[in-house]
Amino acid sequence: MKILVADDDPLSRRMLEKTLHKAGYEVVAVRDGSEAVEQLCKSDGPRLALLDWEMPKLDGPTVCQEVRKKKDQGYVYMILLTSKGLKTDIVTGLSSGADDYLTKPFDSEELKARLRTGHRILHLEGRLVEARENMRFKATHDALTSLFNRGVIIDLLGREVSRSRREKVPTAILLCDLDHFKRINDTYGHLVGDEVLQEAARRLVLSVRSYDYVGRYGGEEFLVILNNCPAATAPSRAEEIRTAIGGSPIETVSGALSVTLSIGLHQADNWGSRPFEELLHEVDSALYAAKAGGRNRVSLAKPEISSDQELVSRSTQS
Amino acid sequence: MNLSTSSILDIADLLTRVDDDHELLVELFFIFRSVFPAHLQSLADAINVGDVKEVQTESHTLKGMLLNLAAPRASAVASRLEEMGREKQLGGMKEALAAFQVEVELLLTQMEECVNGLRR
Secondary structure, eight states: OOOEEOOOHHHHHHHHHHHHHTTTTTTESSSSHHHHHHHHTTTOOOOOEEEEEOOOOOOOHHHHHHHHHHHHSSSOEEEEEEEOOOOHHHHHHHHHSSSSSEESSSSSSHHHHHHHHHHHHHHHHHHHHHHHHHHHHHHBBBBTTBOOOOOHHHHHHHHHHHHHHHHHHOOOOOOOOOOHHHHHHHHHHHHHHHHHHHHHHHHHTTOOTTTTTTEEEESEEEEEEEEEEOOOTHHHHHHHHHHHHHHOOEEEEEEEEOOEEEOOOEEEEEOOTOOOOHHHHHHHHHHHHHTTTSSSEEEEEEOOOOOOGOOOOSOOOO | OTTTSOOOHHHHHHHHHHOOOHHHHHHHHHHHHHHHHHHHHHHHHHHHTTOHHHHHHHHHHHHHHHHHOOOOOHHHHHHHHHHHHHHTOOOOHHHHHHHHHHHHHHHHHHHHHHHHHOOO
């Protein structure tokens, strides 16, 4: 584990360096307070720090204050080193944001013991962050497919349409629906249906770029947002996504099942001032048109959709 | 602290603190010898011009180094100088500095003997 040693006294710095190195730490040694703040505020900076009280530029308590103020992610456990022994000094040090203090000259066993306390605190913080992240994931993702849930994907759509309008970059919206999904559930049971949904979700994610969004919109419906996707290329991208599902059977406990996908596609280089809810309604109509047109196809949304605006994309299997 | 009864260099304490690492001990002595003269000069200059803040800072730094080296007598005199600086007590500072220089000379001699002893 990385540890920062900040001390302008070369003797003290060297003693700490050697002691900590022997104890298995990766030591980052600096000579003044501003270097200490810089190191500790790096995203991959040390999470443990030993700070001398008296240092050039910034003293130890000020370093603690600065780090607490600037660093919002990843707690840093800071121990002040001091030859000051007065109660008022200790109170000042701890009030500045230090977690502990150690009196100079330090005893190596005491130092290691206090650092173990630091480890425990950091470990606990790690578990809390992990638990918070798990909760955040559960609140924003669909439990079965791990895709964004309906609320989040609709929110993302609103934001992306606004961004597209603001930055004048094109966006494509795809509303996708697995064909005859009810029949799969009725024939093979819901567990197989779940397997199909999970595999379809996996294929959808693999068929888009890392900065595109895929969410579960409803039972077997998925909403895909392709960022920075020009209107001219959107249909071919939609075709790729359709093929990603229908191109090969999905393996389930009941055997390989052929599943196809119908897609409503809305694409524009400029959305104008239209609300995203209206776009969503239109893409839904396009999906309906794809279903009505025989399924396993991509239909292009327009404010007034008609059959001659439909893209011919029916697969040979359908 | 009674200077006459305390040791100039508590080698046993220092060896414990460096986990009996003789190489590190020699390295620490070398570091002290190389950085000490500049701090002593700054301290003397500050006393000559009556800069009590600088007296406090320099003597604090020297005290820290000497405590790390387990040199109780010299660190006690440095501590006295630090306190005089904090109390803005100019009277007696020059005498305290002279006493400090004597203690450090004794310390440097003991360090050298110690290094020679470790090499034998």
